[in-house]
Amino acid sequence: GFGPNDYGAPIDEWRDGTYRLSVRVVVEDWSKPGASVSVSNDPAEDLFLSVRNGAIAAVSRSAxxxxxxxxxxxxxxxxxxxxxxxxxxxxxxxxxxAGRGPQMPDAVRVTLPDGTVRMLPRYTDVFSPGTDWVTQFRFGASFPERPWPGKYVFAGLDAAGVPIPGIEAAVSVAGSRPPDPPAGVSVWASPEGLMVTWQPVPVVPGTFDPDRGIGFYQLTVLQPEAAIMVYGAGQMRGTSHLVPRTRGEFSPNSLGSPIQEWPDGTYHLFVVANAEENEGSLVSSEDSRRNVVLTVQGGAVVRVEGAAASTSTSTPRRINVLSDAFEGGAAGVWSDRTTDASNRDQFTEFLGRFTNDTVSLTLQNLPPHDLVELTFDLYVIDSWDGSNYRSGPDYFQVGSGGSRDNLFSETFHSGCPGEGMSYAATRPESCGPDLGFNPIYGDSIYRNLNNGFTFGHTGSTLVINFSGSGLQDVEDESWGIDNVRITLVSGP
Incomplete structure (x- = not known):
């Protein structure tokens, strides 16, 4: 049930114990260097959750x-x-x-498996401007030695060096094999920013398989002389990312400053593969010799250098390989060719209606390319319940290759956005009124869902999967898609 702006572990993976739930207002002042951030909340409104066996056992106002x-x-x-x-x-x-709570530590001590002690200073980067968007404190450091297998014990200390009860954690390191570093990094400029793609890293069973939600990619842009990170994106499962030119192009998993706010100078861009061993234990890989070097002048990238497979700032090539409005039926490239033309005044003819089905689009013998751009309209029909756990949640999902949802997985409500649904990237063209089919319920039309999808792909065969999850029968909750367009993008 994760949305694109969610991080951490789902409830069924939480350990037994008491958890504190807070809702905060975050105010960012991007007119100031480093982005001034203030966080406000009322601790009296916090809730305490008692978790037992992967479920919420009780909710209270006090702990x-x-x-x-x-x-x-x-x-x-x-x-x-x-x-x-x-x-x-x-x-x-x-x-x-990192963390938050009644008291701020002055330092953090890490005890290694052999009894060696390391002290961590306070740490700040673009993922934690000031003290952090979410946490009150963050401590960190690098040491020129490999973390050996065993248990690492963290303790927050007060000014006298005494451990503070409650500021403690333990991480078990297994010493797994690292994944390969990402290779074939390509960078080119577009009106929206810098499009970055890389080749998929081979799977490491059990620790790195992004298509199955294990492990992830991380992209970083920094000024090497000052070691200042200006932009970062994490928790990426795909093999492409847009480094935004303006704040309007930011994605939910990225933080920092857009290109037009970077000072003139030289920057290094690199991509890291992160394998996940245990809770808190990561094994990362990069090849710093293949960092991409960017030259920025006047808020624009004017030069791209490095050992990347293809680097350029000229315009990429685009080839449209599919435009399907389903007028007159669906082509043989669809696994299910069901169409509906019963409400032409509102929907025209479209592919659908479907419920918990997976409908796949397969295109073969494609020309060489680096990226795929996908756009389509989504029709949310009848009584979708959004994120309501009693009668839902009701998901629409998009995946590529063998995945059902690696590109998109969001809940939708038959009413307008804000009524208990996770999707919020775009407003519907129409929401709430009955547009046909079951007259008891409203329907919604989302033109160019998510403002489109862009993802790395180089193969001659492309498979895109569209599906629903948690839905009732077709007369109660259904979906359809229309005006599907596939464009292949190649680096210059």
Whole structure:
């Protein structure tokens, strides 16, 4: 049930215990260097959740003791080409601890499996401007040694060096094999910003398989002289990302500044593959020798250099390979060719109606390309219940290849946005009134859902899957799609 702006673990993976739930208002002042951030909330409104066996057992306004929300990470960071075996690549250890609660620590101590102690200073980057959007404190540091298998114990300390009860965490490191570093990084300029693509990293069973939600990619842009990160994007499962030119192009999993706000100078862009061992234990891989070097002048990228497979700032090539409005029926490239023309005044003829079906589009013998751009209209028909856990949740999903939902998975409501649904990227053309079919319920039309989808793809065969989840029968909850357009994009 995760949305694109959600992070962490779902409830059924939480350990037994008490959790604090807060809702906060975050105000960002981007006119100031480094983006001034203020956070306000009323602690008296916080809720305390009692979790047992992966479920919420109780909700209350008070807890037996002051609660802390703590998260710790141990990262084994490998640097070197995939041609080198892991033991010949450079490797370092990175330790982070973040959280919030009644008291701020002055330092964080990490006790390694062999009893060695490391002290972590306060840490800030674009993912935690000031102290953080979500947390009150963040501590971290890198050390020139690999994190060996075993248990790493984190403790927050007060000014006297005494551990603060509640500011503690433990991470178990297994010492898994690192994934290969991302290769074939390509960068080119578009009106929206810098489009970055890379080749998929081979699966590492059990720790790195982004299509199945295990492991992820992370993109970073920094000024090497000052070691200042200006932009970052994390938790990416696909193999492409748009570094935005303006704030209007930001995606939910990215933070920092858009290109037009970067000072003149030289920047390094690199992509990292992160494998997930255990809770808090990551194994990352990059090849810093293949960093892309960007030259920025006047808020624009004027030069791209590096060992990337293809780097340019000229206009990419686009080839439209499918435009399907379904007038007169569906072509053989669709796994289900059902169309509906019973309400032409509102919907025209479209592909549908479907419920929990998966409908696949398969295109073969495609010319060489680096990216796929997908646009389509979504019709949400009749009594969709949004994120309501009693009668829903009702999802529409989009996936590529063998995945059902690696591109998109959001809940929708038959009413207008805001009525208990997760999707919020675009407003519907029409929402709420009955547009046909079951007259008891309203319908919604979403033109160019999500403002389109762009993802990395290089194969000669493309499969895109459209599906619903949690829906009732077709006379109660259904969906359809229309005006599907597929464009292949190639680097210059």
């Amino acid at each position: 037996a003791a002051p609660g802390y929300e703590i998260h710790a990470d141990v990262v084994a960071a490998y640097d070197g080409p995939a041609s080198l075996p892991p033991h010949q690549r450079n490797v370092s250890g990175r330790f982070f601890m």
